[in-house]
Amino acid sequence: MIHAIKRGIVVLIGFLAQILLTLFIYLYLGDHITIISMIYGLLGFLLVLGLIKDSKNYSYTLPWIVILLMFPIIGTLLYIILGRNKKKSKVLKRITKSETENKKYLIQDKKIYDEFKNNSRLRYISDFSGYPVTKNNEISYYKLGDLAFDVIIEELKKAEKYIFFEYFIVAKGKMWNSILEVLKEKASKGVDVRVMYDDFGCISTLKSSYPKELEKYGIKCVVFNKLNPIAGIIMNNRDHRKILVIDGKVAFSGGINIADEYININSKYGHWKDNCIKILGDAVWNYTVMFLSLWNSYRNDDNDFTKFKYNFKNSKINNGYVVPYAESPLDEEINGEHIYLNIINQANNYVYIFTPYLIIDTDLINALTLAAKRGVDVKIIIPGIPDKKIVYTLSESYVEPLIKGGVKVYKYTPGFVHSKVFISDDHIATVGTINLDYRSLYLHFECGCYFEDVNIIDSIKDDFLETLNKSQEIIVKEANLKFIKSIWQAFLRLFAPLM
Numbered sequence: 236m237i238h239a240i241k242r243g244i245v246v247l248i249g250f251l252a253q254i255l256l257t258l259f260i261y262l263y264l265g266d267h268i269t270i271i272s273m274i275y276g277l278l279g280f281l282l283v284l285g286l287i288k289d290s291k292n293y294s295y296t297l298p299w300i301v302i303l304l305m306f307p308i309i310g311t312l313l314y315i316i317l318g319r320n321k322k323k324s325k326v327l328k329r330i331t332k333s334e335t336e337n338k339k340y341l342i343q344d345k346k347i348y349d350e351f352k353n354n355s356r357l358r359y360i361s362d363f364s365g366y367p368v369t370k371n372n373e374i375s376y377y378k379l380g381d382l383a384f385d386v387i388i389e390e391l392k393k394a395e396k397y398i399f400f401e402y403f404i405v406a407k408g409k410m411w412n413s414i415l416e417v418l419k420e421k422a423s424k425g426v427d428v429r430v431m432y433d434d435f436g437c438i439s440t441l442k443s444s445y446p447k448e449l450e451k452y453g454i455k456c457v458v459f460n461k462l463n464p465i466a467g468i469i470m471n472n473r474d475h476r477k478i479l480v481i482d483g484k485v486a487f488s489g490g491i492n493i494a495d496e497y498i499n500i501n502s503k504y505g506h507w508k509d510n511c512i513k514i515l516g517d518a519v520w521n522y523t524v525m526f527l528s529l530w531n532s533y534r535n536d537d538n539d540f541t542k543f544k545y546n547f548k549n550s551k552i553n554n555g556y557v558v559p560y561a562e563s564p565l566d567e568e569i570n571g572e573h574i575y576l577n578i579i580n581q582a583n584n585y586v587y588i589f590t591p592y593l594i595i596d597t598d599l600i601n602a603l604t605l606a607a608k609r610g611v612d613v614k615i616i617i618p619g620i621p622d623k624k625i626v627y628t629l630s631e632s633y634v635e636p637l638i639k640g641g642v643k644v645y646k647y648t649p650g651f652v653h654s655k656v657f658i659s660d661d662h663i664a665t666v667g668t669i670n671l672d673y674r675s676l677y678l679h680f681e682c683g684c685y686f687e688d689v690n691i692i693d694s695i696k697d698d699f700l701e702t703l704n705k706s707q708e709i710i711v712k713e714a715n716l717k718f719i720k721s722i723w724q725a726f727l728r729l730f731a732p733l734m
Contacts, residue, residue: 279307282314298728326460326532327472331565333532340524340540343367347556356577356663357556360685364560364570366525371547372516372557376666376691378698380491380498383511384410390485390513391417397427397543399480399526403473403668405432406440406494408501414493422453431457431530433474438462440494457533459680472564474529475668475679478522483545486514486522488559488684489666490654497653505620505650508589508702512666512684512691514557516547521559525682555689562669562681571669572676574685575657576602582659585612587699589654593617593630593644594672600633604640612643616699616706619646626672629727638711645706655683658699664692 283300303310343361347368351357361368377383391398391414398421405411422428430449432441437458446456459474479487489511496502497509514522527540537543562571579586579602586606593615595603607613615637621627634644655671658664667683669675686692 279303279311282311327565329532330529330563334528334563334565337524337528337531337540338365341365341367341521344369351556354687356574356581356685357558357687359577360558360560360570360574363568363573364558366521366558366560368556368558369517369521370554370556372514372518372554372689374515374557374686374689374691375513376694376698377489377511377513378694378701380507380509380511383487383489383491383513384413384498386513387479387487387511388413388417390481390487391421394421394426394481396482397429397480398482399429399478399523399530401431401474401476401478401526401529402493403433403436403475403477404440404492404494405430405437406492408495410495410498410500411493418454419452427455428453429455429457429526429530431459431474431526431533433459434461435473436475436492455534455536457530459529459533471674471678473674473679475675476525476561476682477668478526478682480519480523480526483519483523483543484515486519486559488512488514488522488668488682490668502650504618504622507651507653508647508649509653510589510656510666510698514559514684516557518557518559518684520544522682525559525561529680556685556687557689558685560683560685562675562679562683564678564680569676571667571681571683572596572599574665574683575599575669575671578657578659578663578665579603579606579613582606582611582613584660585614586657586659587696588613588615588658588671589652589656589699589702590615590671591618591622591651591653591655592626592670592672592675593633594626595633596673596676599671600636600640603637603642607641613641614643614645614699614703616645616647616652616702618651619648619706620650622651625727632721632728634709635711638709644709645703646709647702647706649705652702656695656699658692658695661696662688662692664689664695666695 280303283303287296287300299310299314303314344367347370348361351361351368357368360366375386377386398418400418418428418430437445446458449456460472477488477490477492490509491497491511496504496507499507523543524540527537527543531537560570560574562569576598579599586603603613603615617630618627637644654666655669655675656664656666664686665683666686667681669681669683675681
């Protein structure tokens with residue numbers, strides 16, 4: 236923790252230094268205060284025009300517009316540091332280049348496409364996410380990280396060629412230590428073991444020198460988006476994905492990170508409700524390319540991804556449609572939100588949702604309430620015990636309009652819900668890492684897996700209904716905001732895209 240505080244202080248000092256430098260120049264040139272104010276005001280106005288012109292979602296850009304107009308000097312500086320064009324970042328340029336070049340490995344099977352071409356949901360994912368729709372898969376759903384943990388260890392022990400490991404959080408403890416022992420053993424036997432984790436996600440759990448420790452064991456390591464005091468917007472773009480691929484035969488994803496609370500050991504927030512999926516079959520390739528594209532933007536190790544592809548026989552039990560897909564802040568298309576919106580807008584009977592955070596834009600609010608008004612049973616389960624109080628307070632501000640619009644919102648009373656799940660009409664579901672908040676939907680690198688007519692959908696629905704029985708519905712009276720708290724929440728909403 237001391238190490239994390241030190242690193243955090245360095246980054247904070249760098250950030251504040253940029254603000255203070257600008258203020259110093261502003262005050263030093265006090266004799267020209269009017270001219271400086273006019274320059275900042277004009278620059279802020281031009282930035283607002285650019286935001287209006289280029290915005291794809293005004294709920295996200297409106298707070299920036301308000302900040303720029305109300306506080307032209309500080310607002311302009313903040314936008315330059317935190318909100319400037321992503322194309323100027325060297326790291327993000329490399330990622331864009333890698334992802335663009337490696338799209339050639341994501342080929343949609345024409346026969347399968349012909350089967351679903353009249354299905355607008357699947358066609359959208361195939362055409363605009365860039366990730367192929369697959370069949371020939373066997374899927375397992377684990378309603379708790381506890382239940383998935385032993386399975387993950389078992390599959391890791393079977394690895395013969397490679398292990399690709401990408402997680403937002405890795406923390407020392409029983410979960411990571413058990414996994415690490417297997418990784419070390421496999422690396423010593425010549426298995427290609429690669430570990431990628433996010434620097435911010437692990438700031439309080441791993442030392443900055445930890446990659447060197449892993450490399451000593453023969454484990455290749457990439458730290459995604461290292462914190463930098465003068466980094467600017469790239470500090471906002473984190474790798475929030477959870478991906479484990481073994482020999483191209485099996486993949487794991489879902490909500491769980493690699494820390495003990497995710498398997499309900501020493502959880503500070505009550506019972507930790509999370510999930511994990513295991514995939515055997517053709518869909519594993521989507522996760523493989525997802526991982527390799529990001530990895531090779533840092534370490535250009537692979538000229539040909541096809542050597543990592545495993546060719547499955549058409550013998551899987553489950554032949555519904557399965558599509559692992561990526562969400563990236565570099566994409567023109569907002570895949571994660573659009574997939575969620577398509578599920579809501581096309582639901583006939585019900586939409587059930589797990590989400591740890593509920594910080595949503597007007598598009599999602601309108602879609603959810605409109606679905607409820609047309610008779611769809613819309614239920615959302617959020618945590619009963621929050622992990623971040625200020626974020627939870629912000630989430631609460633969205634509950635009242637949803638309830639008044641007919642959506643039913645529940646708190647999971649035993650603890651914290653970390654699952655990110657949509658399920659609808661007994662035949663559609665998506666499970667992954669994408670929270671219902673601005674960071675997941677617009678700023679982070681994320682992943683999800685869309686299912687249609689797959690047998691695990693029954694298990695996902697059962698999990699939701701079981702969790703619902705342990706949850707308490709929030710009534711309108713409880714959701715009504717007190718005056719002071721409503722002002723505080725309105726203020727938080729102003730800065731929601733930064734949180």
